Structure formats: C-alpha cells, structure tokens
Amino acid sequence: MEEMEHALIEHLVASRSMLRISPAPFDALWQCSDLFIEACIYVAVAEGGYSVSKARHISQLAHRLGFSARKLSDLERGVIGALADRARSLSAADAL
Numbered sequence: 001m002e003e004m005e006h007a008l009i010e011h012l013v014a015s016r017s018m019l020r021i022s023p024a025p026f027d028a029l030w031q032c033s034d035l036f037i038e039a040c041i042y043v044a045v046a047e048g049g050y051s052v053s054k055a056r057h058i059s060q061l062a063h064r065l066g067f068s069a070r071k072l073s074d075l076e077r078g079v080i081g082a083l084a085d086r087a088r089s090l091s092a093a094d095a096l
Contacts, residue, residue, distance in 0.1 A: 059072060
C-alpha cells in the first residue's frame with residue numbers, strides 16, 4: 001500500500017471514532033443497493049474469503065434491500081468471477 005493511502009486510511013479511521021457520527025438509516029441504501037451489496041462481497045472476499053457466515057450476513061442485508069436469491073447469486077458470481085479474472089491477469093503479468 002502506498003504511504004499516502006495508508007495515511008488517508010489512518011486519518012479516516014481516527015476521524016470517524018472521534019466525531020461520533022451516527023449512521024444513516026438502512027433504508028437510505030435502497031437507492032444504491034446493488035453497489036452496496038457488491039461492495040460487501042468485495043470486502044468479505046478481501047478479508048480472507050467468502051465464508052458461509054459472511055455469505056449469510058450479506059444475504060440478510062440483500063434480502064432486507066429486496067434482492068431475490070437469484071439476483072444475489074448473479075451478483076456474487078459476477079464479483080467473484082471478476083476477482084478471479086483479476087487474480088489470473090496479475091499472475092500472468094508477474095510471470096512475464
């Protein structure tokens with residue numbers, strides 16, 4: 001991670017804990033529900049894999065936002081496929 005990115009993340013984490021900001025209502029996520037659930041999947045995978053417990057939690061969030069099981073499955077497949085493609089391209093680039 002670049003030094004500037006690291007400093008920014010530290011600043012954001014420290015600032016948030018000091019400001020005592022209350023979160024927006026969950027219903028406010030309806031407008032960007034696809035993006036929110038996609039981000040949840042990316043974060044879950046980045047934190048060490050898409051475990052059953054993480055998948056269940058994301059499923060609960062998705063269902064609260066009106067996702068069908070099929071829509072969530074399609075989104076999961078797309079995100080995990082994109083990550084796998086990215087990993088393959090990075091491996092291929094490293095092999096050069």
